[in-house]
Amino acid sequence: MSKPYVLGIDIGGTNTVFGIVDARGVVLASSSIKTLKHTDFNAYLDELYTEVHRLLEANDAVDKILGIGIGAPNANYYTGMIEECVNLPWPMPLPLAKMVSEKFGVPVAITNDANAAALGEMTYGAARGLRDFIMITLGTGVGSGIVINGQLVYGHDGFAGELGHTIMRRNNGRLCGCGRTGCLEAYCSATGVARTAREFLEIRDEPSLLRDIPIDSITSKDVYDAAVKGDKLAKEIFEYTGNMLGEAFADFTVFSSPEAIILFGGLAKSGDLLLRPLRESMEKHMMPVFRGKVKVILSELKEADAAVLGASALGWEAGKANAAPNPVAVPAAQQIKE
């Protein structure tokens, strides 16, 4: 194969990480630039191009890139655009796929980070061979990428898969960043866990290691550290979080009946503190026909490489589409919305 590599680019609010990836998911080399350095997108693109080419030259990979996949907040696979994003410094709407494709002369496809994570897991990780699964990313927010029949679910407008914004508490729910109340994300993200800690500490009297920390600066990591030390209240916070995730996963199952739900992100590393109550709650709340059928497993991608790998998975799709047109996989930049 004359073009054996793809380029994965993950545009985060702080760093833009990129890497050269082969078909087996080996990251040959990676590097990064600062996302916020240039408020002019063309200046950002110039720097990205220069740094990518430096990496390609150093790895004998110039002209060997089949496609480029990009994961970025709010990126729309169908339109190739980012319509708006408060975390990125450039004027919106931004025709990201088109501009990167023109600059690099390579097909480009884009999607949001949680969808990229799902594609990465399906291409190189825990979801290899699975045709129906849901990826849940437990980070600052709760993101999701849904795969049905081996295809990522984009929905009619490209914005499907916002499972973090399923309503879990219909009365007196916590305010969510989306402007509504009671969303899963307001409870089961890293910030949600910290909010639960503050709530528990305020309404209870029992002692806890968490009381040694100024209440407004408590993080989910603090809760984890306390729970590992056996702190009862901290363990109950994980029970509460796992219980709600289990309720949510039972509801997701009646929709798409996935073979597995795959967890990624900081909170997913809490091990059985989170997984035991989560799995118990999921089975308890599961519709009988689905009981014992849905696996909850952890991502198999190394955290340091996951974002680049996820984005790169879309690079294969963009590149293949260029070689043999296919309505599902046409590069976003060239695709006309139906």
Add this chain to the structure above:
Amino acid sequence: MSKPYVLGIDIGGTNTVFGIVDARGVVLASSSIKTLKHTDFNAYLDELYTEVHRLLEANDAVDKILGIGIGAPNANYYTGMIEECVNLPWPMPLPLAKMVSEKFGVPVAITNDANAAALGEMTYGAARGLRDFIMITLGTGVGSGIVINGQLVYGHDGFAGELGHTIMRRNNGRLCGCGRTGCLEAYCSATGVARTAREFLEIRDEPSLLRDIPIDSITSKDVYDAAVKGDKLAKEIFEYTGNMLGEAFADFTVFSSPEAIILFGGLAKSGDLLLRPLRESMEKHMMPVFRGKVKVILSELKEADAAVLGASALGWEAGKANAAPNPVAVPAAQQIKE
């Protein structure tokens, strides 16, 4: 085309209705037999075969059937089986697709009635041209058929699309037929509406036309009739029902971002009594990025023909699969579960 027709068979708890359908969705002729007459499935199949052949001969359609599609409770598209079903009189598990295919010498595919309704709507009805939509059937229960990327969602085990069993009330919810509490179906089916009527009548004092009916025999039709006459309590029951459906539809949207949600079944004919509060509630509860994007529309299939048309839509798939093998559309009877 030498085989211009398909046969649609809808196996209900009382009647088995079947019809000859052409490519434009015209039901050339239809007839029915009693489902419960034979506890021996082979005897049932003999009668079905005889009656179908009588219909085919009368319509010059012998040897012109490309495929047979069957809608039946709990029917599994992947396995071609009904594993269990309390409403059917035959020994379970039943290899329905295989037995019908062998009897008729025609490819057969089966699925449950709500999935068949979605396929019917996509092939001949309100969902023609839509690639992402959700069919909701508001009957004795709340059924659903989900279409994503132009494909029906079966899930890894064939049982996906049980949206009537999404949990809407996590505390003190009504008992559902599935054994859990708080399911959408326990509130927004025809029986759910009757339960709401009983609840409202018991906890309130205000006058209502519904008080003229023995409370245990009130049906959703009674509530409709009273609401049409301007009865305030009856109208509030529709407000309550529409409000909850709207909340549910907003949650379904974060999953698959459908272009439309299509309603079918007795309650769907309640017009604006149901649709106005439903649409208002859906927009009010919708995640901002999806507001104003999802249409709620009514089925365009004639009620008398809908079940046969829905089942027949699967007949095209079974027949085409036979002509040109395709992993998605291989007849259920011949398909091996991955």
